[in-house]
Amino acid sequence: MIDLLTAFPGISLGIILGFVLQRGRFCMNSAFRDIPVFKDYTLLKAVVLAVVFEMIIFHLLALMDIVSLSPPELFWPGAIIGGFLFGIGMAFAAGCASGTTYRVGEGMMGSLMALLGLIIGGYTTENGILSVLVNNPDLGLRSTQFRIAAADGSSLTLGNVFGTSLTPILTWGIVILLTGASIILLVWKAYLPWKKKGNKIDRNHLLERIFKGGGWKWWITGIAIGLIGSIAIICTTVIVEMGSCNAYPLGFIGGWNGLLGYIITGADTALSWSVFLVIGVVMGAFIAANIAGEFKLRAPKDGKVLFLQFVGGTMMGIGAVFAGGCNISNTLIGVPQLSVASIITTIFIILGVWVKNYSYWLEK
Amino acid sequence: MLNHTVNVNWCCFQVKKVTATLDLRGEVCPLPELKSRRMIRKMRSGEVLKIIIDYSMSADRIPRIMKSYGHEVLSVKKIENAVWEILVRSK
Numbered sequence: 001m002i003d004l005l006t007a008f009p010g011i012s013l014g015i016i017l018g019f020v021l022q023r024g025r026f027c028m029n030s031a032f033r034d035i036p037v038f039k040d041y042t043l044l045k046a047v048v049l050a051v052v053f054e055m056i057i058f059h060l061l062a063l064m065d066i067v068s069l070s071p072p073e074l075f076w077p078g079a080i081i082g083g084f085l086f087g088i089g090m091a092f093a094a095g096c097a098s099g100t101t102y103r104v105g106e107g108m109m110g111s112l113m114a115l116l117g118l119i120i121g122g123y124t125t126e127n128g129i130l131s132v133l134v135n136n137p138d139l140g141l142r143s144t145q146f147r148i149a150a151a152d153g154s155s156l157t158l159g160n161v162f163g164t165s166l167t168p169i170l171t172w173g174i175v176i177l178l179t180g181a182s183i184i185l186l187v188w189k190a191y192l193p194w195k196k197k198g199n200k201i202d203r204n205h206l207l208e209r210i211f212k213g214g215g216w217k218w219w220i221t222g223i224a225i226g227l228i229g230s231i232a233i234i235c236t237t238v239i240v241e242m243g244s245c246n247a248y249p250l251g252f253i254g255g256w257n258g259l260l261g262y263i264i265t266g267a268d269t270a271l272s273w274s275v276f277l278v279i280g281v282v283m284g285a286f287i288a289a290n291i292a293g294e295f296k297l298r299a300p301k302d303g304k305v306l307f308l309q310f311v312g313g314t315m316m317g318i319g320a321v322f323a324g325g326c327n328i329s330n331t332l333i334g335v336p337q338l339s340v341a342s343i344i345t346t347i348f349i350i351l352g353v354w355v356k357n358y359s360y361w362l363e364k
Numbered sequence: 365m366l367n368h369t370v371n372v373n374w375c376c377f378q379v380k381k382v383t384a385t386l387d388l389r390g391e392v393c394p395l396p397e398l399k400s401r402r403m404i405r406k407m408r409s410g411e412v413l414k415i416i417i418d419y420s421m422s423a424d425r426i427p428r429i430m431k432s433y434g435h436e437v438l439s440v441k442k443i444e445n446a447v448w449e450i451l452v453r454s455k
Contacts, residue, residue: 027393037394038394
């Protein structure tokens with residue numbers, strides 16, 4: 001039987017997330033690639049803002065004992081190889097896990113192919129023929145011999161990397177430092193130039209800007225994603241405490257794997273928080289695209305692109321299981337918890353994207 | 365009569381204005397941006413490039429990138445569901 005206490009908030013938050021992803025054009029493949037290829041930092045600023053926003057909110061909520069943090073564990077070969085494979089894969093797929101998912105809601109068949117690849121690659125690596133690469137006791141990328149943990153056995157974070165006695169000072173030191181630096185940069189590089197141009201928030205056309213027209217400003221997208229991540233961690237803390245099921249705040253690979261697992265086995269236990277979340281994301285993106293007049297079933301004009309998107313999606317699925325999560329669960333949820341595994345994975349995702357786009361980078 | 369004259373002038377102006385057209389419907393990220401960049405680099409100063417795309421993200425990003433390279437973005441219009449037309453004047 002479907003657990004409504006997981007399903008209802010999962011689908012609802014997924015719809016809001018899908019709406020925000022579509023309206024904010026939020027895609028980490030573009031965010032990371034645009035740095036060297038176009039010298040454009042707009043989407044990167046949205047990603048950084050979301051991460052910093054979540055960093056402060058997550059730690060404040062944990063301090064108030066409202067949520068329990070669960071930083072991903074570090075299996076170093078999984079983080080490095082998985083991150084790199086995921087990065088190359090998302091460059092071929094023309095979208096990260098979230099970008100691919102929201103574009104399915106926009107009607108893009110290339111993204112649907114990438115998503116099918118992601119689901120097949122992820123499921124076979126998690127449960128099928130490729131799972132030996134992950135779990136083999138000697139050489140598996142996530143076997144216990146490769147696990148690096150803190151002195152007390154917990155997940156390695158920047159806060160406990162030098163021993164657990166320094167954890168509160170280091171954790172809060174990093175959070176306050178990064179938050180302060182971000183606020184200064186936000187005011188100096190974004191707010192003051194915006195104000196200097198004589199810009200004002202146009203309240204008369206606010207609704208039109210939210211639902212129609214071009215994509216949202218990067219800072220609106222960043223804050224909205226940060227808020228959604230913060231709500232998600234509260235929801236999953238409650239779900240875990242109620243004993244409903246294991247739940248990770250935001251993660252796409254777990255959701256799609258769970259959905260395929262449910263389709264194949266019919267077992268209700270496969271229907272986790274993440275499954276409802278990803279279903280909601282497609283629905284939310286579909287609603288947003290329809291309201292904005294941006295929904296249309298369309299495919300790449302070159303069949304080769306369609307095939308490469310499928311291959312890229314498959315690489316993403318495999319890489320995500322190697323790394324213990326996709327770009328959303330690592331960069332957007334793990335990094336704000338200062339997880340060393342997520343930081344390493346994110347660095348290698350970025351490297352993967354840059355290597356695949358190297359020829360574009362050199363174009364003069 | 366007056367309307368007729370105005371229309372004819374407007375049509376001539378339009379024809380003269382657009383130097384090249386790139387139909388990038390069916391292209392995925394980052395090819396709409398790359399192909400637009402390659403094309404405008406071949407164009408002479410003052411010439412106008414018309415770009416047609418069906419990739420929502422590029423409707424924001426092509427104008428942003430073109431501006432950052434110093435080109436003038438004349439207009440961004442949604443001409444039908446999920447199809448945009450962008451006019452850029454080369455610097």
